[in-house]
Structure formats: C-alpha cells, structure tokens
Amino acid sequence: MAKSNRMVTVGAAQLGPIGLNESRGEVVDRLLTLLDRAHERGCDLVVFPELALTTFFPRWYFEDQEQIDRFFESAMPGNETQPLFDRAAEYGIGFCLGFAELAEGKRYNACILVDKSGEIVGKYRKVHLPGHADHKPERKWQHLEKAYFDVGDLGFPVWRAMGGIMGMCICNDRRWPETYRMMGLQGVEMIMLGYNTPATEPPWGFEPTHLASLHNNLSMQSGAYQNATWVIGVAKAGREEGCDMMGGTLIIAPTGEIVAQGRTLDDELVVADCDLDACNHYKNTVFNFAEHRQPDQYGLITETAGVKLPPE
Ligand code: CDT
Numbered sequence: 001m002a003k004s005n006r007m008v009t010v011g012a013a014q015l016g017p018i019g020l021n022e023s024r025g026e027v028v029d030r031l032l033t034l035l036d037r038a039h040e041r042g043c044d045l046v047v048f049p050e051l052a053l054t055t056f057f058p059r060w061y062f063e064d065q066e067q068i069d070r071f072f073e074s075a076m077p078g079n080e081t082q083p084l085f086d087r088a089a090e091y092g093i094g095f096c097l098g099f100a101e102l103a104e105g106k107r108y109n110a111c112i113l114v115d116k117s118g119e120i121v122g123k124y125r126k127v128h129l130p131g132h133a134d135h136k137p138e139r140k141w142q143h144l145e146k147a148y149f150d151v152g153d154l155g156f157p158v159w160r161a162m163g164g165i166m167g168m169c170i171c172n173d174r175r176w177p178e179t180y181r182m183m184g185l186q187g188v189e190m191i192m193l194g195y196n197t198p199a200t201e202p203p204w205g206f207e208p209t210h211l212a213s214l215h216n217n218l219s220m221q222s223g224a225y226q227n228a229t230w231v232i233g234v235a236k237a238g239r240e241e242g243c244d245m246m247g248g249t250l251i252i253a254p255t256g257e258i259v260a261q262g263r264t265l266d267d268e269l270v271v272a273d274c275d276l277d278a279c280n281h282y283k284n285t286v287f288n289f290a291e292h293r294q295p296d297q298y299g300l301i302t303e304t305a306g307v308k309l310p311p312e
Helices: 024-040 065-069 082-091 171-175 177-184 210-227 276-284
Strands: 007-014 045-047 094-103 106-114 120-125 158-161 164-170 190-195 230-235 238-240 243-245 250-252 258-261 268-275
Touching (some): 007 250, 024 268, 106 164, 164 171, 190 210, 210 230, 210 250, 250 268, 258 268
Parallel strands (some): 007 045, 045 094
Antiparallel strands (some): 007 268, 094 106, 158 164, 230 250, 238 243, 250 258
C-alpha cells in the first residue's frame, strides 16, 4: 500500500557508547550502518542522539581550550560528516544530528535537521544547559555543559519539512514544559531530540535508578500529549568510559502513548510509522490552544526564572 504523504516512517537511531579516543571516521561509520538499516526498513527520517559524533566530553574537566575544541565541529558538513549527507541524500532519507558546534567564537550543543535532498533546513542550539560551570573534583564524573557551551540563541524554531511541521530540542530541554509549549504554539507535529543521560546521577545523593527512566518517559509522554505532537527521543546508551548511560529510546504518539521502544544499550534502530495527521484530533479539541489558553494569566512564566513565594 502506498504511504500517505503525511506518514513519516521514523528510525530512532540509538547509539551505544562512544569511546574517548574513537575517531570521527569510526563514529560516522556506525551512523552509516544505522542509515543503511533505516534504508532497508523504508525510513523517511532518521534521528541520531545528542553529541552523536563524540563521547559525552562534558564528563571530563579539561583546562586547555584546545583539548575541548577537538570535540567541536567548525563546519557542517565537514570532511568527516560529508559521507553521512551523501548516503542520506542517495537514499532520500532526512536526518536529525546532534553535535558540538563552534561558530563565530561561540560554542553550542546543537542539532540540525537535514531534508531528503541533503540540505540543512533547520538548526537548534540547546537552551537548558544542565550541570555546573566549575570543576568539581569530588564528583565521580563532571557535567560541565555550563562551562563548555553557550546558552542557545535561536529560541525554539520549527520548520516545514517532511510534509509536516518539525521541531527539535536536546536532552535536558525535554524535562521542561516550556520547550514543548514553545513549539506547540507554532503547530509542531514532530519533536526530535537526542539525549545523554546517566542511568544514575549519584554525585548529588541517592536517587533510585528506576527514576531515570520514569522521568524520561514522563517528560516526553506529557510533552507529546499536551501539545498533540509526535516525540522522538533517542538515547546514547550503555557504559561509556565508566559511566552507565540510560537507553530507553522512545517513539511517542500525540496521544502520549509509546509506540516503539529501544530494547538494548547499543547501536539500535527503532522504527515506527508516524502519521502526522494523528496530531489533528487533540490540536482541534482538548488542546485547541486558540480556544482554551488564557495567556493573560500566565505572566509569571516569562517574568521570572526562579520561584516567587507568596508574602509570609
Ligand atoms: N545531556 C544532558 O542534558 N543530560 C542531562 C543530565 C541531567 S541528570 C538528571 C539530562 O537532562 O538528561
């Protein structure tokens, strides 16, 4: 049966661990293998994780800027990533790729959306940077995103691509309802995001491991439902340089239901047919924003970052 032109077959391309010394060429070969599988399975679009070209380098403290900059791309595509663009265009597959971007002296945790012809049609730079800006030697591993990246300066744009309205965000962004709502208010129909999330985050105290996946699912499923959009959440998983990263790659429908899920902590392609018209029902009923939202009553959301307690 021919696909409807609002049906997007998505491959969520989970990655297993990437070693500190793994070269870009080696990693791109792994991405190409996943792309080949996506082609065999009839995918229109492949979503790769956050910082998909290197290990998750913010877990180390580096004093020397040169050591940090080796993880960044100053051109996209560059020599090492060009084969990905070429193979995807040959297959007629669009893709979303997370990488560290060096642009005009600024450094971003970024991702791009590439259409089926190999053109970059969208770029997003991570807004909600987690972790800390200073070296914390007492921690088992660092989380230095606040030191190594600038806060994204592009807002939360969406693009007309793949026959629908597409948006992106990155990892920690998925925990924040503002992320989804900003795109929901622009009619988003599919949000693509990649993540690097430790299975346990012991440095700040005890948190049972099951909570990492509860919070992963809870955030993305509610973001999907409350904004009537598909959400594709793609993990970098497994034991990376001694740090256990959670998997749990998910494809979530606009109902909030999980329709496909990763089963491993390794390179794995999770595929689902995503009908963009499935967004219409909730966009036209319970989450018809124009009819039901009351923005006059939401002033605090943009007035303050922190909590404003009521008077004593
Ligand atoms: N990469 C990234 O943003 N990771 C963070 C770790 C926070 S630990 C709860 C995340 O939100 O998954």
